[in-house]
Amino acid sequence: MLSLRDVTAIPEYGLAPQGPDPAIAADREVHRALILSGSQWMGPDISQALIVSDAGELQAVDRLLGALAVGRAAALVLADFPGGDAVTWIRDAATRHRFPLLTSTRPLSAWRSGLARRVADLAADRARRHAATLGDLIAQLDTADPVGGVTRALAQALRAEVVLRGPEGIVTATPPTAPLTLASVMQRPDRPLQTTPTGLFAGTVPVGADHVLIVATDEPLGRADRNLTGHAATTLAFALAPHHREADTASVTTAVRGIRLSAFQLLMTGNATHAQRVLAGIAPGLLDVETTRVFIVDCARADREAVMADVERRLDRNALAVRCPAFHQHIIIVAPQHPEHDSEGELRSLRQTFGSSGVTVGGSPVHPLAGIGQAYGEAADALARAAHHPERTVISATRTPTLVDVLPAVPAHTWAEAFLRPILATSRSGSQILESTALAVEFRTSAAARVIGVHRNTVARRVNQVCAAVGLDPDRTLDRIILSLAIQIVSSLPQPPAPPAPHSPEADVSLHDVLTHQQVRIWADQMLRPLADDRRDLVRTLRTWVLAEFNADAAAAHLGIATKTVRSHIRAAEPLLRRDLITGLPQDRDEEDDDQRLSGLRPLTIALYATTAPGAPYPALTHRPRGGS
Known part of the structure; x- marks a missing residue:
């Protein structure tokens, strides 16, 4: 995969890191370059993109860098950079957001006319070669010399000197002179990172119990190349034990x-x-x-x-x-x-x-x-x-109607657009940012991070940034419900053909107005109807539990019953509503026992809100009105 380190090493782009510490961002993947200038915006998807602009055209730099960080852009590139301290203020903002800032000696016109396209072509070529090499490594197992084949394929892919050393000495080497070049490294195979006397950057990776793979390159390996080296070591472990194929199949698997x-x-x-x-x-x-x-x-x-x-x-x-x-x-x-x-x-x-x-x-x-x-x-x-x-x-052969489908389309879309405006207005990547946040708020942070393959700190930071922008608390379940509802509305409901004029009565729509609309009340009555005949008054328990912000102990204290009874009422309601509220979720995770998916809590909370009796308290959603009238 193409990284920032790779791009900055290509003289054609005239790139130089400016801040923060270049080592922090060297492994960032780069998939393409997008132009940000005047009438030409960077587009809706900025993930892994170099955002190229002219320093003189940038406005609201702090907000822009925040949006680029949330949208997982690769770096901001300032084209036609004259040098000196002209961009100190931009560098300071980049440091605050810990977001990579590069300068380029090439003008914006050169990026627009060809350099940006060549970044995408180079990234695509690297991705193709990476995928092909992964397949090559495994394919070598069916050759006459699988050990030599794997090391040769790895050396060619990384332009590296490669040695596989075993307890009896060198097993294979590419090129043949590699053992001489890497003699100093082989003396200390327990050190994972070393530098040779000739200036090569060498890494050692254990292979099985008694072999070590040594790889040396002109530049330190990036994340993708380290991943490739790890797969090569796994493949070699399998190739070295052909008589223990059954046991070692696990390695290749x-x-x-x-x-x-x-x-x-x-x-x-x-x-x-x-x-x-x-x-x-x-x-x-x-x-x-x-x-x-x-x-x-x-x-x-x-x-x-x-x-x-x-x-x-x-x-x-x-x-x-x-x-x-x-x-x-x-x-x-x-x-x-x-x-x-x-x-x-x-x-x-x-x-x-x-x-x-x-x-x-x-x-x-x-x-x-x-x-x-x-x-x-x-x-x-x-x-x-x-x-x-x-x-x-x-x-579902077709999309199942959801809560969003019963909301009044124009008022709901008007409210959601206004509510999410701080994100949608920061850049045209706002919709992409919200889409990437939707899964993260649906689950707890660590679960979402493992599903999408992103570090939990990155997911948490993204959710925190979005929540801060719209004034929500990411740790509060009711706030996560409101954020997820707003994201679903803007992504699922068609935008009204004629949005209300600013400051008109139609434009001043609150969440309370949306959730107490007549058609929402009708839907809510139908949803809660299966609970009506239960002699335990399940609706009362559920309403108290939601008003207590899903704290079973607090709900039990308010109702004057045991916490165990509250939980049994909630579980009894689940098959009647055909929704998971506190059960039916995997419990083999390092999360709270009461961790719930919002897919069950969101419609329940909205249904209870819509059916709140006059004078009674509403579930404490963002506007927190006192009660009906």
Whole structure:
């Protein structure tokens, strides 16, 4: 993959780091370059992009850098830089946001006419070569000299000197003179990073129990190349033990799993093209489609490995199945749409095999390949409903109507646009920022981070920045409900053809106005109706629990009953509402026991808000009105 370090090393771009510490950002991936100037904006997607501008044209620099950081841009590049202290104020802002700032001696016109396009071409070429090399490493296992083949492929890919050293001495080396060049490194193979007397940057990676792989390059390896070296070490461990194939198959299997999971996480973060390239080495053509669906299998009491084996047997090479990195009983399946293969039918029949173990299946409708994130959310919602479905399977052929669909479209969109304006107005990447935040607020931070393959601190920072911009507390469940609702409205409801004029009565719409609209009240009555006949007055318990901001102890104290009774009432309401509130979620995580997905709490909270009696307190959402009248 192309990194900032790679780009700054290319003389053609005339780039120089300005701040903060260049070492912090050297490994950042670069996928393309986008122009930010005058009438030409940078576009809706800025992830892994160099944002190139002229210092004289920048406005609201602090806000811009904040938006670039939230949108995961690679760096801000100031074109035609004259030198000196002309951009001290921009450098200071970049340091505050810990966001990379580069200067370029080339003018903006040169970036617009060809340099920006060449960045994208170079990134695509690097991604293709990286994916091809991953496949090459595994392919060497079927050659006459797998150990030599792997080291030669790695040396060629990294332009490196490579030595594999074992307990009896050197096993293989590329080029043949590498042992002489790396003699000083081989004396201290326990040191992971070293510099040779000739100035090469060398790294050592253990291979099995008694071998070490040494790789030396002219420049320090970036993250992608370190990842490639790790996969090479795993492949070599397998190649070195042909007589213990059964035991060592796990090593190569782990490498393949890592590649498949990386491809899925690239899809989840909107990088469909890179996912195709990464997967090309082990499953050529699998993702070369326009549309796909996502299914999630909850293995419940069944062994996940047994279910996974059955999923792989049924779907063969027609789908991308991965073990969920966040929920340890889940299997996620990306099923490209092929007319000759029925993934849905195969997964429905999976229930016949594991039905006694409580296995459930949830599936999304068809989405474009670039819309995997939304498809995953819909599959997760379907899975939550499946736990209360007689067949324990909910697979939606078309998009299931949601709470957003019953909201009054024009008032709801007007409120959501106004509420999210601090994000939407910072740059045209606002919609992309909100999309990437949606999954993060739906789950707790660590779960979302593991699903999309981003460090939890990065996810937390992104959510905190968005919440700060709109005045919410990211740790407060009711605030997360409001943020997720607003994001769903702007992404799902069509924008009114004629937005209300500023300062007009129609433009001054509050959340209270939206949630107390007549059609919302009708929907809320229908949703809560299944609870009406229960003699335990479940609605009263649920309302008190929501008013206590989902604190069962506080609700129990208010009602004068035991906390255990409150929890039993909530669990009794779940099958009646066909929604998970506190149960049905994986508990094998380092999260609070009461960690809930918002997909169940959001409609319940809105339904209770809409049906609040005159004079009674409303659930404490953002505007916190005192009560109805």
